[in-house]
Every structure is written in structure tokens, then in C-alpha cells.
Amino acid sequence: MRDEHECTAPGCSKMVSTRMLMCRHHWYRVPAHLRNAVWKTWNNGKVQEGYRAARQAAIDSLAPQPRAKASPFRKHGPLLGRLI
Numbered sequence: 001m002r003d004e005h006e007c008t009a010p011g012c013s014k015m016v017s018t019r020m021l022m023c024r025h026h027w028y029r030v031p032a033h034l035r036n037a038v039w040k041t042w043n044n045g046k047v048q049e050g051y052r053a054a055r056q057a058a059i060d061s062l063a064p065q066p067r068a069k070a071s072p073f074r075k076h077g078p079l080l081g082r083l084i
């Protein structure tokens with residue numbers, strides 16, 4: 001039983017447990033309050049309202065330029081499909 005998926009951090013392809021959003025390296029670069037928000041809404045797999053937003057905020061916190069300079073070409077990047 002090896003349930004793994006790719007780390008959700010931009011550009012990282014490490015395989016991590018499905019119970020974790022990212023590899024350790026990236027997870028600990030996410031600000032603590034965002035990590036807490038992800039844990040709270042994740043609730044051991046019983047995903048709560050707000051989980052997607054919390055997860056996206058965590059992922060965005062690792063992006064070099066979050067939103068401000070987003071070009072139309074990056075709006076629907078390849079990552080989106082993977083995060084569902």
C-alpha cells in the first residue's frame with residue numbers, strides 16, 4: 001500500500017505520502033499560519049470547507065512571484081490539473 005503523489009510545490013517532483021501536501025523541504029518553507037490552515041481543513045482526510053483555498057495559499061507562498069505579476073499565460077498552468 002504505497003499511496004504517493006508528487007509534491008505540490010512548484011517545480012518539485014518528489015513523491016510524498018498522500019497524507020502530506022508537500023515534501024518536508026517545501027512544507028517547512030510554508031509560513032506556519034498557512035500550514036495550520038491546511039491541517040485544520042484537511043482533518044485527516046475528511047476535507048473541510050476552505051481546504052482548497054488553504055492549500056492554494058500554501059502553494060502560492062512558495063511561488064517566486066505570487067499573483068502580482070501573473071501573466072495570462074500562467075493563469076491556467078499545468079499545475080492546476082494536478083492539484084485536484
Ligand SMILES: [Zn+2]
Nearest residue numbers: 007012023026
Ligand atoms: Zn517539494
